Amino acid sequence: MKCRARAHANIALIKYWGKRDARLNLPAVGSISLTLSTLRSETEIVFSDEIEQDVLFLNGQKAKPKEVARVSSFLDLIRDRAKIKQKARINSFNNFPTAAGLASSASGFAALTLAATRALRLNLSARELSVLARRGSGSAARSIFGGFVEMHKGVSDDGSDAFAEQLFPPDYWDIRLLIGITSEQPKKVGSTDGMTLSKETSPYYRNWIETQEYDLQQMREAIKTKDFPKLGELSEHSCLKMHAVALSGNPGIIYWNAVTVEAMHAVRELRRTGVPAFFTIDAGPQIKVLCLPEDEQKTRDCLLSVPGIERVIVNRPGPDAQILEEDN
Numbered sequence: 626m627k628c629r630a631r632a633h634a635n636i637a638l639i640k641y642w643g644k645r646d647a648r649l650n651l652p653a654v655g656s657i658s659l660t661l662s663t664l665r666s667e668t669e670i671v672f673s674d675e676i677e678q679d680v681l682f683l684n685g686q687k688a689k690p691k692e693v694a695r696v697s698s699f700l701d702l703i704r705d706r707a708k709i710k711q712k713a714r715i716n717s718f719n720n721f722p723t724a725a726g727l728a729s730s731a732s733g734f735a736a737l738t739l740a741a742t743r744a745l746r747l748n749l750s751a752r753e754l755s756v757l758a759r760r761g762s763g764s765a766a767r768s769i770f771g772g773f774v775e776m777h778k779g780v781s782d783d784g785s786d787a788f789a790e791q792l793f794p795p796d797y798w799d800i801r802l803l804i805g806i807t808s809e810q811p812k813k814v815g816s817t818d819g820m821t822l823s824k825e826t827s828p829y830y831r832n833w834i835e836t837q838e839y840d841l842q843q844m845r846e847a848i849k850t851k852d853f854p855k856l857g858e859l860s861e862h863s864c865l866k867m868h869a870v871a872l873s874g875n876p877g878i879i880y881w882n883a884v885t886v887e888a889m890h891a892v893r894e895l896r897r898t899g900v901p902a903f904f905t906i907d908a909g910p911q912i913k914v915l916c917l918p919e920d921e922q923k924t925r926d927c928l929l930s931v932p933g934i935e936r937v938i939v940n941r942p943g944p945d946a947q948i949l950e951e952d953n
């Protein structure tokens with residue numbers, strides 16, 4: 626019982642931040658993302674009677690006990706469903722820095738969901754895969770799909786309506802998302818803990834939740850009409866709002882470093898010269914910049930001109946998660 630699958634990372638244009646149910650990992654808000662062409666995870670899983678405990682290797686290194694525990698309890702959901710007890714050996718590779726705010730949990734859990742369910746011959750629809758991937762990580766629900774993707778927060782208590790779906794496929798609109806790497810260190814406060822703190826202590830949390838529906842609706846419209854400045858402005862706004870909520874918790878979380886802030890100013894300066902480029906940032910210090918294909922070079926040069934940014938990763942809209950190999 627073996628399978629290898631690949632899933633691409635995604636970056637939220639309208640952010641997910643906050644949970645309505647932590648146990649079932651139900652998001653408090655919907656979100657809209659772009660699946661990326663370059664960043665991806667490949668995961669191979671083998672279930673066998675001969676394996677005594679779940680074993681996880683991340684980029685060839687034995688994972689930490691906390692990471693193994695998270696993956697193990699996620700696999701328990703799949704084992705229950707398949708009515709098996711076999712433990713698994715998992716090998717997962719990211720072609721980018723892990724846990725530095727680069728959506729490694731999104732692509733990692735999406736690839737694992739696909740590989741594990743297929744290895745156990747559970748024939749799930751893309752929507753069912755998305756519901757399941759969400760239990761591993763909220764943003765992973767979106768990485769099942771390529772292109773422009775919307776995650777629904779759902780209203781049911783069991784989470785069956787909290788899934789992602791594709792709004793438009795990758796070839797619908799050729800836009801670029803450039804990632805400026807400011808640090809390859811793992812982040813100090815993970816998204817899950819950050820969200821809990823925001824919910825419990827930020828005075829702005831309620832407003833964040835209340836204004837999300839409007840932002841989602843505006844973003845759907847911007848994508849539908851291919852209005853790039855609108856997509857960019859909304860993305861920047863949602864990012865700054867999410868960070869305002871994280872910053873206003875107690876203790877406030879600062880995901881940015883000095884280079885991130887310099888880069889935010891540089892992008893706005895570039896915009897003043899007439900180039901429609903817009904930033905977004907997740908729960909880490911990397912800066913992501915949205916631009917049109919014709920402005921890729923200028924945007925890249927702009928990021929590389931910021932002292933401290935040594936590497937820029939260029940992405941287009943990326944594909945659905947897919948199976949790479951399975952035994953028959």
Ligand code: DP6
Binds near residue numbers: 656818
């Ligand atoms: C800032 O999906 O990593 O990237 O559900 O707790 O695993 P968990 O959180 P995760 O959070 C992602 C937060 C974000 C915004 C986003 O991707 O929408």
